[in-house]
Amino acid sequence: MTTEIWISQLQENGYRITSARRAVVDTVYGSTHALTPIEVYDKARKKYRALGLVTVYRTLEKLEELHLIQRVHQPIGCQAFISAGIGHQHLLLCQNCGQVEFFDGDDLDSLTKNISRKTGYQIKEHWLQLFGLCVNCK
Amino acid sequence: MTTEIWISQLQENGYRITSARRAVVDTVYGSTHALTPIEVYDKARKKYRALGLVTVYRTLEKLEELHLIQRVHQPIGCQAFISAGIGHQHLLLCQNCGQVEFFDGDDLDSLTKNISRKTGYQIKEHWLQLFGLCVNCK
DNA sequence: ATATTATTGAAAATCGTTTTCAATAAGTAT
DNA sequence: ATACTTATTGAAAACGATTTTCAATAATAT
Numbered sequence: 001m002t003t004e005i006w007i008s009q010l011q012e013n014g015y016r017i018t019s020a021r022r023a024v025v026d027t028v029y030g031s032t033h034a035l036t037p038i039e040v041y042d043k044a045r046k047k048y049r050a051l052g053l054v055t056v057y058r059t060l061e062k063l064e065e066l067h068l069i070q071r072v073h074q075p076i077g078c079q080a081f082i083s084a085g086i087g088h089q090h091l092l093l094c095q096n097c098g099q100v101e102f103f104d105g106d107d108l109d110s111l112t113k114n115i116s117r118k119t120g121y122q123i124k125e126h127w128l129q130l131f132g133l134c135v136n137c138k
Numbered sequence: 139m140t141t142e143i144w145i146s147q148l149q150e151n152g153y154r155i156t157s158a159r160r161a162v163v164d165t166v167y168g169s170t171h172a173l174t175p176i177e178v179y180d181k182a183r184k185k186y187r188a189l190g191l192v193t194v195y196r197t198l199e200k201l202e203e204l205h206l207i208q209r210v211h212q213p214i215g216c217q218a219f220i221s222a223g224i225g226h227q228h229l230l231l232c233q234n235c236g237q238v239e240f241f242d243g244d245d246l247d248s249l250t251k252n253i254s255r256k257t258g259y260q261i262k263e264h265w266l267q268l269f270g271l272c273v274n275c276k
Numbered sequence: 277a278t279a280t281t282a283t284t285g286a287a288a289a290t291c292g293t294t295t296t297c298a299a300t301a302a303g304t305a306t
Numbered sequence: 307a308t309a310c311t312t313a314t315t316g317a318a319a320a321c322g323a324t325t326t327t328c329a330a331t332a333a334t335a336t
Contacts, residue, residue: 020283020284050285052284054284054326055284058284073265077216078211095262116270119241120273121270121276123270124271127265130250130261130263131265132259134259138259153313156314157301158314158316174292175292191293191316192293195292
C-alpha cells in the first residue's frame with residue numbers, strides 16, 4: 001500500500017490526516033482513469049459514507065497544490081484529475097475506455113528549443129496530451 | 139477586412155447573418171488573446187449594444203463547430219477561445235500578457251510514432267501548448 | 277486528559293452555462 | 307416592394323458545478 005506516500009506528504013505539509021482525506025486519497029491514488037470531483041465523491045463514499053462533496057473539492061485542491069495529482073484536459077471538460085506520476089510526464093488517453101497512460105517525452109526538448117529560436121519566446125512549461133485507442137480498444 | 143471569410147463560412151453552412159453574429163465575429167476574429175464568453179460579450183457590445191450573452195455562447199458554439207475557432211486550455215480555466223488558424227497548429231501562450239501565437243509542429247510526427255510503438259496505442263489526435271514569455275515580456 | 281485549532285458536512289450563495297419562450301428579423305418566394 | 311416562413315434573438319428562469327459560511331467535530335500538541 002503506497003497511498004501512505006501521499007498521506008505522509010500531506011502530513012509533512014502541515015495538514016491533518018482524517019478519515020475523509022484517507023478515503024479521497026485511496027480513491028484517486030492508483031486510478032487508471034481521470035476522475036471528476038463527483039466521481040471521486042461517489043467512489044470514496046463507499047469507503048467512508050459520511051464524506052461530503054465539499055471535502056472532496058478541498059482535498060483535491062491540496063493534492064494538486066502538492067503536485068500529487070494533475071488536471072486532465074479533454075474535449076468534454078477539464079475537471080478530471082489523475083495521479084501526477086513521478087517527474088514530468090505526458091498523458092495518453094484512450095478515447096474509448098478512458099484509460100490514462102503516462103509516457104515521458106524528453107524528446108520534446110529539441111522541439112521547444114526550435115520554437116524558442118523561431119519565435120523569440122522564452123518557454124517555461126508545456127502541456128502535451130495524446131488521444132487515441134489503447135491496446136485493448138483498437 | 140477578412141472577417142468576411144468567417145461570415146461566408148457561416149452563410150454557406152445555412153446560418154443566417156445577423157448583427158449579433160457580425161459583432162461576435164468581428165470581436166474574435168484576429169484577436170491576439172484568447173477570449174472567454176464574457177470577454178467576447180463585453181467587447182462585442184461596444185459594437186452592438188443589444189447583444190445578449192446567450193447569443194455569444196450560441197455563436198461561439200457554431201464557430202467552434204466550423205473549426206473557425208479553438209478552445210484554449212490554461213491553468214486558470216479552459217473556457218477561452220481563439221481563432222483556429224489554418225491547418226493544424228499549436229499554441230504558444232505568454233504567461234505575462236496573455237498573447238497567443240501559433241506555430242506548426244509537424245516535428246511531432248516522429249514523437250507520436252515512437253510513443254505508438256512503445257505503448258501500442260493507436261494515436262489519433264494530440265494537443266500541444268507551450269507556455270512562456272513573449273519577446274516583449276521577457 | 278485537556279486545550280488548541282484545522283477540518284468537517286450541511287446549507288446557502290455564487291458563478292458560468294443552458295433551456296424555454298414569445299418577439300423579431302433574415303432570407304425566400306411572390 | 308410585399309408577404310411568408312422559419313431561424314435567430316434577448317430576457318428570464320432553470321440548471322449544474324463550485325465556493326463560502328458556520329457551528330460542530332476531531333486531530334494533534336501539550
